Amino acid sequence: SSRGQPVGIPLLEQEPEEPLGLGQLPTELLEMVLSHVPPHVLLGRCRRVCRRWRDLVDCQALWLSILARDHAALSPVLRTCLPADDDPRPRVLGRFCERRPIGRNLLRNPRGLAGFLKWTVLSSEDGWAAEEENLEVIPSAYMLTSFLSACRGYHKKQVLDLEKEGFWPELLDSGKIEICVSDWRNDQQGTDCIYQLTVQLLDANQAILDHFSPLPFPIWKWRNSVSPQVSHVFSNLKKGVRYVSFECCIWDLEFRNEQYGISVTNSSVIVQVCLS
Known part of the structure; x- marks a missing residue:
């Protein structure tokens, strides 16, 4: 016997409990x-x-x-x-x-790599038509990318849908967020250029509620060795902001019958919560 269990009677095995699903x-x-x-x-x-x-x-x-x-x-x-x-x-x-949209750059492909995916790139060749064939990417300085083209004017543009990025209307209209935008001007262009940045805050129908558009800035070829930053903070946002339109334009002043080098820089649109 074992602990009082009669001889010849097997010990009863205790059935394991089923795990709780x-x-x-x-x-x-x-x-x-x-x-x-x-x-x-x-x-x-x-x-x-x-x-x-x-x-x-x-x-x-x-x-x-x-x-x-x-x-x-x-x-x-x-x-x-x-x-x-x-x-x-x-x-x-x-x-x-x-x-996790707070504090990160909402622009896609901000350096214009991989054929400028996510950017709408237009040229002035045919009344600001989409550039598809006549575009060649060239590695450039740190944080910069250039493309070559035979067209005189170019602009790149992205329109961000803030709700798709993760913000909800009550937060956007709360007065507790600010939108910080920036771009880098490349002062080592291969030609004399005019640079223009335009950022617009748009409502659900993409009507303009606010904008930032500094005066056009001349860039003389190979004049400087630095790339100044232009930036702006949209605070005290008007109610109804749902989109951010980010657009950079460059006009070539020399217009030679050959390809031009125009920079696409490291742009950013960052949304912050005002904690104070």
Whole structure:
């Protein structure tokens, strides 16, 4: 016998307990577990598991806990201008947590690499037509890229959709954010040029609400060895700002019958939260 168990009677094996599945967790515990999953996985995979998980991912409570942990400095400000609980737009806060748009450059391909992807590049050859064939990229100085063309005037442009970048209307209209823009003028052009920067803040219909457009700046070829920066901060934003249009124009003053070198510089559009 063993510990009083009669001889010949086998010991009863205790059945192992089944592990508790995620689907069996109380809502509060499941929400806590999901809050540690990367936002892009929550939106792209977890939301498809079942209706219960979808409802949790679409709920503000999950994203508020992620905001409090991953954006601790911003959370007190962001909580004062949250979307309504019954907002029909699902995953508004989720897109913000996924894209993390505060403090990063929202412009795509700011140095104009890889054939100027994400930029609309126009030339004056045919009444400001899109440049497709007559464009050759040349590596240049640090933070700069040049292209060659036989056209006299060029401009590059991007229009940023702030809501797609992760901002929601209540935050954009809260008066608690500012938009910082900058560009670098390259003073080592191969020809004499006129440089012009124009930045516009647009509403949902892309009507202009505010703009920054300093006077055109002459750049004389090979005159200087530095690349001055031009910058501006849009503060006290008007309500309704939904887009930022960023456009640089360069006009060649020599207009020779050969290709020109025109810079595409390291531009930036950065949104900051006013913590004070």
